Amino acid sequence: MDIVSPESAPPPTLTLRDVAKSFGQVVALRSATLVAHAGSIHALVGENGAGKSTLIKIVAGVHRRDAGEFLLAGEPADFGSTAESKAAGVAVIYQEPTLFPDLSVTENIFMGRQILGRGRRIDRTAMHAEASRLFAGLGVHIDPRRPALGLSIADQQIIEIAKAISLDARLLIMDEPTAALSGVEVERLFTVARRLRDEGRAIVFISHRFDEVFDLCDTVTVMRDGEYVATRPIAETSVEEMVGLMVGREVSDLFPKTPAEIGDPVLEVSGLTSRGVFHDVSFSVRAGEIVGLAGLVGAGRSEIARAVFGVDDYEFGSVRMKGRTVPSHDPAAAIRAGMAFVPEDRRKQGLVTDASVTDNIAGVIRGGLAKFGLLTKSMENRAVAPWADRLEVKTSSLDMFAKTMSGGNQQKVVIAKWLATTPTLLIIDEPTRGIDVGTKAEVHRLLSELAGQGMAILMISSELPEVLGMADRVLVVCEGRLTADLPRESATPESVMHAATRAREIAS
Amino acid sequence: MTPAPTQEPTVSVPDAQPGIQPAVTSETQLLVEPSSLSPRRRIVQGLLRSREFSILVVLLLVVAAATIKNPSFLLSSSGWRDLLLTPSMLIVLAVGQAAVIITRNVDLSVGSVLGLTAYLTGRLFIDHPGLPIVAVFAAGILVGGLLGLVNGLLVALARVPALVITLGTLYIYRGIVLSWAGSSRINASDLPPDFLSLGTAQVLTIPVLFIVALAVLGAVGYYLYTARSGREFYAIGSDPDAAVLYGLNVRRRVLSAFVLSGALAGLAGVVFAARYGSVSSDAGTGIELQAVAAVVIGGVAIFGGSGTVWGAALGAVLLVTINRALPMLGIPDFWQQALVGALILSAIVLDRVLAARQSRRLVEARDLP
Amino acid sequence: ATDSGAAGTGAATAAAKLSVVFIPKNLGNPYFDTSDAGGKKVVESLGGTYSEVGPQQASPDGQVQYINTAAQQRASALVVSANDPKAIGDALNQARKGGTKVVTFDSDTDPQYRDLFINQASPDGLAKVEVDGITKQIGDSGEIAILSASANATNQNAWIDLMKKDLAANHPNVKLVDVVYGNDDDQTSFDKTAALLQTHPNLKGIISPTTVGIAAAARYLSTSDKKGKVALTGLGTPNQMREYVKNGTVNEFYLWNPADLGGLAAYAADALVKGKITGKEGDTFTAGELGDFKVGANQTVLLGDPFAFNAGNIDQFTF
Amino acid sequence: MTRTYAAYAHPLWRRLLLSREAAVVALVIAVSMWAYGNVPYFGEQLTLTYLLLDVTPILLIALPMTLVIVTGEIDLSVASVVGLSSVLVGVLHEGGFGIPAAAAIAVVVGALCGALNGYLVAHVGLPSLAVTIGTLALYRGLAVGILGTKAVTDFPADWTQRASETVGDTGIPTVMLLFLALALGFALLLHFSAFGRGVYDIGLGSEAALFTGVKVQRTKFILFVLTGAVSALAGIFYTLRFGSARGDNAAGLELQVIAAVLLGGVSIFGGRGKLIGVIAGVLLIGVISSALRLQGITVNVINIIIGLLLVVSVVSTPVLAWVSDVAARRNRGTRPTKTPAGVGTP
């Protein structure tokens, strides 16, 4: 790893050493280290929950580090707000788009630093022109005057990129900017990134896609469980080595998939359509089968799952459980029919984070616990304990708030909540997002165990290894359409990726 | 107010590479095309579609109906004057309230602030005869601003919901007036004639108080539309968390919104004294709900982020004018409040319908051709 | 009664000493300020303790709370102007059970709820002067309207009925086109006046038998182009009306002397407390410089005839 | 291996004593003690009677309002429903209906008023603040419109008596029995039923509740209906106690109710609060008001105190949270958020 001696060269644009950060009980960062130089594109890789986003949020001034060293161009830095980091020349593209839905695309890009005309009045025409030019530079067309409301994840991501570029910063950090983009858009982004690098800016690039990392970056830093693992020049490393460093063990035993015998169809979805989100989606999941739903972020997988479970409504099509039609837009009915749904956003959808472990696990079953319509805490505690135990939830007591637990434990609570309903179908969206490697393996073991007991499982995941490692069958979603149905043996990263970007590639 | 120069990095735009002209390649068709309308037509269309326009139409209809039924409603000199004069006070309140609501807050204390400054106005004239009228206006605005500052500090710093805080200060401020005024009151004879005449004075048939209201409206509207900090009001209301991520100074903006609302309520208090000539300790009780109603009718989303003070002002005029028109139309005045309620409800339902339609349009625009 | 020392002394004093609680329709009403001031003077001259409490808005439920409190404090007498003839009745009877004498003034309750009613002027007398006043000013023909206080004010409604009768009987060409209610609130009364003039372009006169109402109406008239064209009269206090009498908006309005009314009520209360009278018809008592008074039909005492204020005499009065 | 879980982190006494509700209850007791010793006549039975009679409408409405606010919604139209039901009882009584019949109809109408609120909020998805400001005007307008200038006051004496009569010589108004019954019902509903758990979940995260199969819309709808019905009950009591049905009865009561609920420790954001705290909150306002009145102090000071209590009660929560947060960070030996920018310590 490169230690820059003072006389040899200008100090690195960004230096983070042994940075630590925890959120209540959750330790997001233990000792993270990252050194990024001007004129270099530096990849930061690590599994979900490794702490990448947290680290860059510290640079951005969203979070304050608990400990560690943070230098910007050699100067000690410690930002209390993103305004300070902006002023210091740091531009960040956050993982999740942060737009103002009511405001126009242009205003979203220039908010707080709008172009001023005569008398310090905002010059809208000039801003719209600038916005169009930015988009032109990225080679996309978005009406600068339209509101951000209703933009697709991809479009939202592009606006974030335009926003960051327009900042003309010396340090540009991109947290999974390509996750929602098609090949063409990615190429355009890279062209821009390379030009910025050649202008002598430092760029930090976070991605789960190795091909991109090797294509774009010159250096890579690997993180695991909030700790610095290693920094390598791209030229001197390989995918295998990186994966090894990320996971800290062979990928194989991360996915303990035991083949279970497949039974009759449990879930049958046919012709499901919701305008603007997904179209004519038909598939089925059989007892004992794990079906993986792969695709780019924003492809519409979660929407499909939500519609099947009845959280969202759909316009056409039907959902059947064991041959019986499930009424649309009625989660309670879906639950009665034997469905369970572990949603993608744990903090917002999976858990009531401000409620206790008991309240959360009992969430679905409590109706059945009541005697003469009366329900007491102790009834719930008694009913909940075995499930908490089965999932080995780590908590000092059952009245702990869910928000005080680690991502992994939270996920266990959510799964416990649903297993308590003894479902016949488990829909699980991003089962291991933001979960440490150990828990990850546990969750995977649990899934294949459940399948072994004859439960039908529909698993949505943005992580190819996970899908390939766990699924008996892989369905690929692109632009809200099913573009492939691959059996386990013929599902390869290439085949899936190809299908996942198909619609767009065909188009261009 | 404008942000420190350090916070405005210059905007540099990478000039389009020869390789990637913004030609409409097929994959960009997925995205919404820039509107092909000529600027003028876009503006005109926007105007016609705007909420403000529809309120204006309703307002004109009401006035027309009342005038047909009884020409003096508009055509007599005092009819014309009252048409403009009566809403003036509520316009001022609504403008302040709109600014607060746009930031996803609400100020319920304006009625009490109005009462306090209205009484203060009278007291000033009684205790300091010969005090210039301008000074009294200044005092009203200043005191109102201070009371607003208290609200703002509590909301912005303690991060407590505005609804609760301003409900509390509603009681506190009112209590202060009550104990200060006791059962004493301000009579017209306590107020200097030229101040009272302000209440009805006209310039080219336009009442002075209405001009004051317009001035306030113009200033605030201009600020919210053309100033950076003004736009931040909308950003904050649209998504407070994103605003923080973005590095906007949320606290300062929210604070200034409340100060503005307070100051305008203070101004309204002085206007109250000038217009009604006599002030008792319960002046302005309950007017806060009218102000919120006007804002809601005016198309400002109650959860912030969208709407304009122009709309709020029109809402205020509509509210007041309907009240005045109903008796003309032979509807006994007991039913007025009911109609106002129906009006508010239909306004927000309408908003919801339109919003739903728009977002459906935008989502479907994402579909492949 | 109770082991609280303060309470003990309170109870003791109640028996011995005269303590009168005045409860106006609402606080902040100059008319009641004057009348209660008159009461205060008398009560203190009689060596009693005077207090004035009341609601902010003129509503019966507000008054009830203060009646209850007074009853608990063992006030020897209550002097009330009722916001509702029945609503406060139960509370008053509660108080009387506790030994508190109840005198109503200005606005009465039903007779069974009080010991005595001090009537400022005979209702028909009042109705008559106001009707005569307005008809005289408008030449006994044309449209007139009434701006009253709250829709439930006993005295107001009684007067309005009498006015209607009087008009029907004696002024065939005068048409009462509207009765509106300003709830003794400046802003409401003001706006209602504006509405009246808008709604009835041919309106020639307004009667406002309430001091807040007439002042607000005068304020609006004086600033409108109807000034001088629309006659205004009713019941008002000189201080509030001086302005408008001088600038010609109003040329005559009426009132008894509120201070005397309050004073008389206080004397009556004292007489009841001291047991000089029981309040039955025919009782007589002396009210200091106000002279001697006789209890009339259904326990009513009449103060006297209303007084006409106009440009000529208004400056002699300062209440 | 099987793990056993402690049900609670802290012992019962600690959970009870350190709760927000306990604080309010303690405050009520403290203030009452003080008043008992220092305010003339406060010690009397009559005080209790009048105090309870005065706060009964607020007590009643506060029950369903608590549940509504726990779901994160609000209902500003309650006082207008009180007025409307009062007017209905009056008009129907004049129209020859017996009091029970009139009351029944009034309650039904109240429920319908609530249903309109509930439909617009839960099913149309409009913000309850805006909706109920609208219906506040609408229902009040209907009340005033129906009765016009009149007030109906000729209610049968036995009924008006009944409204303010007391249980034996306890000095406790009979109407309290009605309240206690309702309070028990709502307590069971909120604290001892699956429905109640759902109410809290909706308040704490309505999206998560939705994903858990809680019938969010139906729950909110039901709560608004209940609020309407109970408000109507309060209106009937109001009418009979003062023996007068008027369009403007109880104007402004909505703010007192909400103030009391928030004072009782219910979070305006929803998801937090207990009925016991709310009841204590109402009583606190009642005790303070009556004590001050007995001292000859009028509404104005009472207003100020209620307002201050309200502000303090909400500001205290975040302030305490911040303090404990800083403390926690100290214990972890790390820098509290507030310390100025500086070089990180290795």
Ligand SMILES: Nc1ncnc2c1ncn2[C@@H]1O[C@H](COP(=O)(O)OP(=O)(O)OP(=O)(O)O)[C@@H](O)[C@H]1O
């Ligand atoms: N605001 C927060 N509160 C509590 N825990 C948090 C918070 N933000 C992140 N975490 C936790 O910190 C850990 C690291 O999260 P982070 O988002 O940095 O991982 P990541 O590397 O960005 O993962 P991904 O690749 O999925 O984006 C996770 O366990 C996450 O649950």
Ligand SMILES: Nc1ncnc2c1ncn2[C@@H]1O[C@H](COP(=O)(O)OP(=O)(O)OP(=O)(O)O)[C@@H](O)[C@H]1O
């Ligand atoms: N905030 C949003 N605004 C507008 N459209 C959105 C938004 N979020 C998602 N969408 C659209 O909904 C569809 C599905 O988005 P979503 O991110 O749920 O897909 P996904 O495949 O589940 O991605 P993920 O990897 O996050 O699960 C896409 O068409 C996306 O453009």
Ligand SMILES: [Mg+2]
């Ligand atoms: Mg991340």
Ligand SMILES: [Mg+2]
């Ligand atoms: Mg998803």
